[in-house]
Amino acid sequence: MAEFSIIDTYFNRKNLNAIDLGVGDDSALLTPPSQQQLVICADTLVAGRHFPLNTNPHAIGWKSVAVNLSDIAAMGATPQSILLALSLPQIDHAWLKGFSQGLYDCCDQFGVSLIGGDTTQSPHLTISVTALGWIEQNKAVKRSGAQVGDYICVSGTVGDAAFALHHLGHPLQQRLDYPTPRCHLGHLLKDYAHSMIDVSDGLAQDLGHILKASQVGAILELDLLPISPALKTLSSEQYTQYALAGGDDYELCFTLSPKQYDELLKQKLDIKITKIGKVISEQTLNFVQHGNPILLKFNGYQHFA
Secondary structure: OOHHHHHHHHOOOOOOOOOOEOEOEOOOEOOOOOOEEEEEEEEEEEEOOOEOOOOOHHHHHHHHHHHHHHHHHOOOOEEEEEEEEEEEOOOOHHHHHHHHHHHHHHHHHOOOEEEEEEEEEOOOOEEEEEEEEEEEOOOOOOHHHOOOOOEEEEEOOOOHHHHHHOOOOOOOHHHHHOOOOOHHHHHHHOOOOOEEEEOOOOHHHHHHHHHHHHOOEEEEEHHHOOOOHHHHOOOHHHHHHHHHHOOOOOOEEEEEOHHHHHHHOOOOOOOOEEEEEEEEOOOOEEEEEOOEEEOOOOOOOOOOO
C-alpha cells in the first residue's frame, strides 16, 4: 500500500472545524479568527521510550493527540487542529486502524481536526504531532508570570501514570494510556492564572520551570498533594516520589492570587483543583511536611537519560 493510500484509508476524515484546505494538498490553509493569536506546539512519541512496545494502538493514537492538546491548554488556549507525522517500520492494517481510531476519538472529544502531515517508513515507530490553537490577543498564560504571594495549584491527581508504568495491568494504567488534556480548565484559567504549565515530566520539575521563568521560589506542602486512593496504600515516601518526579500526568499546575483563587472556586469546574503551596521571593523550591521543612532529592523525567 502506497503512502497516499494509507492517508486516504486511515487519515482523511471530514474536518470538524472551518478549515480552508485540509488533508490532501501540499499544505493546509487556515483563516485566523479576528483578534486571535496562533498557539502552536509539537511533541514526538517514540515506541519503547514514551510508551511500552505492547501498548494498544488505540491508546497510542489517543495519547499522541492528548499530550499536545495539554500543551495548548497550558497556555489558556482553545485547540483547533493537528498535523501528524508518522514513521512506520511496516504497514500493519490492524495497527493503523486502531491507531487512527484512537487519534480521531481524542480529536472528536475536544473538537479538533486533523489537517495534514506526513507518513514514511522508519526502523522505529515514531509519532510526531503538531497542535494548533487560538487565544485572544495578549491573553496567553505563560510560565513567567508567577508573583510572590500566589497560591500554587494543580488539577486532578498526580503520580498515577508513573505508578501505572511500573505496575502494568493495574486499573491506573488508564491514566497512563489515556491522559485527559484539561482543555476546559485551561481555557477558563486564562482569566485567573498568572502562570501555568502542564505536568508532563513530574510536578516538581515542571513547577521548577515556572519558578525559573518567573525568577521566584516556592514552598510546596507535601501533605496537600492530591493523591489517588490507590497510591495512598503505598508509603508516603513512595507516593510522594511518584507524585513529584513521575511525570505523564498531563494535569495543569498554575499560580494565581488568593483573591483569584477564591473567585475561581465559584466557577463551574470540570475537575478538582488543589492548592499545594505558595510562591515566595527566595528563588528556591522548598518542601514542607507536617509543618516541618524536609530535604528531598529526585529527578523528573529525563529525555536524554
